[in-house]
Amino acid sequence: MAPRLAIEGLSVGYGRRRIIEDLTLPAISGGGVTALIGPNAAGKTTLLRALAGLVPARGSIRLDDTELTGLSVAGHARHVTYMPQALPQRVALTVFEATLSALMSARDETLSTAGAQARAFATLERLGIADLALRGLDELSGGQRQLASLAQSIVREPTVLLLDEPTSALDIHHQMRVMQLVEELARERSIIVIIVLHDIAQAARYARRIVVLERGAVAADGPPGAAITPETLARVYRVEARVERCSQGFLQVIVDRAV
Ligand SMILES: Nc1ncnc2c1ncn2[C@@H]1O[C@H](COP(=O)(O)OP(=O)(O)O)[C@@H](O)[C@H]1O
Ligand SMILES: [Mg+2]
Known part of the structure; x- marks a missing residue:
């Protein structure tokens, strides 16, 4: 059966400063890619680092029957692999x-x-x-x-693969190649893949589910067609944009202006 990752009442911060407050997400299941998007400083990296056990977090992160928040860094590493944004x-x-x-x-x-x-x-x-x-x-x-x-x-063939902007330095060929590979791995190994991306159309093309994070909270969550709407883009990214389907049925985002 595909693994499931459940996040409940998660709070993460640095020192006194709380970045993510009481975040709860319907379980993320394996077998497909989940994209995590959102504006700069929304807390995407902080969330991934919390899921990887690299920053202290309160609340619950459960992988099937295992509570991850109680595990050591090595204990986490047995289940979760994190590819950081900076290398x-x-x-x-x-x-x-x-x-x-x-x-x-x-x-x-x-x-x-x-x-x-x-x-x-x-x-x-x-x-x-x-x-x-x-x-x-x-x-x-x-x-x-x-x-x-x-x-x-x-x-390492982890159960949970966390990728923080893994394509930011890649040309378009390699971006597509990485996205295709990651999507294949998710299906083949039935693993959970959570990937932070800035390219919304790319997220919509390869992810089964998109979570939009804004100031540490979930602004939208669902299949690409439900999560990516002009209303969400206006509210979260402060842009006027159209969301249209291309001739192959994939979502495209056309940004007309910043508001
Ligand atoms: N090590 C840190 N110490 C203090 N504040 C941090 C640290 N890392 C990130 N932050 C702050 O947390 C917020 C969220 O950052 P981050 O999770 O990196 O956002 P994103 O990945 O969505 O751009 C930002 O305001 C950032 O300044
Ligand atoms: Mg980041």
Whole structure:
């Protein structure tokens, strides 16, 4: 059965400053992509970091029968993988070594060294970066580094995959490639994927569900057609926009002006 992630009464902040207050979401289920969108500083990164156990949170985050809020960072890491927005990779590792060590740190004891190496390489191939395997992380372009970081996240085969703007440095080919791959992984492995995106049309195309966050609260939540409306865009993003379907039935957002 597909895993389910339930968030109830979640509050997260930094010091005294509360960013997310009493957030509750209908369970997010595996098998498809959930996009998290919203204006700058809405709290998207803070929410993902709370789900990954990287910032203290009050309330409940339940993955099926496991309460995640009580777990250690390592306990979280067994279920949840988080790919951060900023990539601090000044490490002297090759892309292959970094992918392999991400896999090893997930401590899957049933995996042999040869098995781990094969899985790491297969992940690079699937992302189309096998040719970068022996390059140092510190000699990659921003986009290449983003793909290498994504490889480190997906190689661990988590139940919950959290991706914070994973396509922000990528050209359009690689953006589509990453979105297609992430959507395939969600279906194939029946995992939960929550992805922060700025491109609303891309979110609408690949996500089954879109959660719109505004000042730490849920402004809209549902299938793309329900969550993305001119009213929501006006209220949350302060733009006058049209939401129309293209010849293939996908939602397009045409922004006419800022208001
Ligand atoms: N480490 C931090 N310490 C204090 N405040 C932070 C920290 N990280 C983020 N914030 C604040 O929390 C709010 C939400 O930030 P963030 O979750 O990064 O938003 P988003 O990802 O939606 O752009 C912002 O006002 C930001 O200034
Ligand atoms: Mg962010």
